[in-house]
Amino acid sequence: MATGLSPDLQEATQSLIENLLASEAFIRYRKAETRLNTDREARSLLERLSQAQARLRQNQTRGAVSQAEIDELRDLQAQVQRNRVIMEYAQAQQEAVYFLREINNEISALLGVNFATFANHATC
């Protein structure tokens, strides 16, 4: 736990984390993540998709995209959408995100400010 936090805040943060991890949405998400990480076919497919997207982006900036590259990308996208392990992971992650947003609304309602906005590091 980060230093400089009051014992009460440390305890409340730890309790929130433990409860989030014990929620159905996060249990499903972590299980789906483990399945994805141990499925070689799914990982290889995602890797090939990522490489094809990067190649296409590079060639787009040079104005040299071929039809074969577009076809390859579409084929990989279709394979990803047919892969049960990947799709279950995507669905589980989406559900975890929705649940986290509900939790953030609960925190923000009590504070009167959006906690996630203040927790965000990025600046324009």
Next chain:
Amino acid sequence: MDTLELSELDMADPAVVRAAARHFAAALAESPQYKAFEQAAERFRRDHSAQQALQAYQEKQNAWRALIMLNALSLEQQSELESLQKAFVSHPLVQEYLKAQMDFASLCQTLGDVISESIGLNYAAACGVSCCG
């Protein structure tokens, strides 16, 4: 199979997770950083001169929004807008508010990082916060 596996675990009821979230928010609201932020915001809201400085700046900004977007302000307009902005941000209560906001944001970022690292998702990004809020 999955349902059976999940039901065997000690799963937290959503109402319990929400209660933990409220407990977390209450603990955060007790922090010196949140109290200072709330007090500074209240002082800023109640101060006539600070509100006037804000209003003067916002009125010009709104009036010239289209020109600002087109980057077509004249030098005089640019200078007037900068002077109004300077008057606003250099107001002691605005300075105090911005400092308190930064301190509270720093605490929230620390907490957000701890949560993100533990749950395996970027908290702010998952909650739909981009760099522009």
